[in-house]
Amino acid sequence: MDSAVLLDLLGNENRRRILQLLAHKPCYVTEISEYLGVSPKAVIDHLRKLEEAGLVESRTDDQRRKYFHISRDIRLEVNVSRYGFGAKSAYPASPSLDMSGRCPHVSIDVPTESDGSLSTLADELATLEDLENELSLAQRYVHGRLTDVLDRLNDRIGADSDSRFYAEVLAAVATGDRTADSVASEVDAPPAAVERALGALAERGLVEERSGEWFITE
Template identity: 35%
Template sequence: MLDHVEVSRLLDILGNRNRRRIIELLRQKPCFVTEISNRLFLSPKAVIEHLNMMERESIISFFTDDRRRKYYFLQTEFDLIVTVKNTKGKQRIASLPSADLRLIESLSMLRRMARARESLLDTLENLERDIEATMNDIVRMTRRDGGQDIDLDIIITLSHQDFTLDELADILELDQLVVRNSLATLISRGIVTQDGQRYRIEGIYGTPQS
């Protein structure tokens, strides 16, 4: 059984929605960084940060394939169950003044925030469905035009933010020459452009936050 400190750390990790999404994805099968990034539409940098945190807590681990690409998987399977017990009569509860205006206002605000959160979650679910549909379109168009898997990995990664050649090779866990050749092809097709040392999708300006 986990002690109080371990439970607190676990709750801190699971308190982040994107880490919960990563865990649910890894329940299905081992995945590499760009695969997680593409499936959940998170920036590779954010994915790596979440994975590193969960790896430190021994929640996940990884193995490498013959291309030295890291595949992450759940090291420990677990279920979190929260039980709420009625302790009426067992604990002395201080009575609150019925005319406490601040309390009433706070409770009213809490209800409004809870409703707003539910509305945002519904909007987020719809957005994620739209993202998944768009991702499927991108995959279909890339393969229809004879693009390679590495081309798809690069353009999806660059759709999150701009990267240098070194950063792309590190994130994709590929040799720089392979990445450079793919970038040259994408540039010749007018899909990717180079700005100094950084590469970005043509027509996309500004770098999204991770």
């Protein structure tokens, strides 16, 4: 699902409260109406929008009462800083996904698949919850450090420039991309824009070109 659509959908407090309720148990319209303190008609309208987005589904029991429940897991991440704004939504990966080699900068102690007994499943749940909390803390730490490093780079590059883009160009050069084309491929930008950035950085004495290749001067 497009992250902008998801943000618009979840911008409504009542829809967020409906999802909080359904995360605990399936509910029918009257239950949701009483929980929210709004009319059943309003609840039906919110549920329709959640259904259209694919977040909620319904089933009918033997008494023909329609129960609503969350249909799938989605993670929404929003990043707001002085250097950019971004939002992305993602569906959970398959439990069979091989994590080896996928996170070279992070050591993740993923629990081995359990034998299905109650005690081992409970232990696995506790381990995964701890891991989730640790990853959330690590993400906040990285975001803070990223902003700090960009602040310091901004002091060196100059506040009048597109410091985030220039910083990404510098990072590409520092990690071995020596030509404008290879830097452009790394930062996913037009070669002409990268060439202008490299020229501006060269004017500031931060990079230099030697035999058609770029190098950081320090």
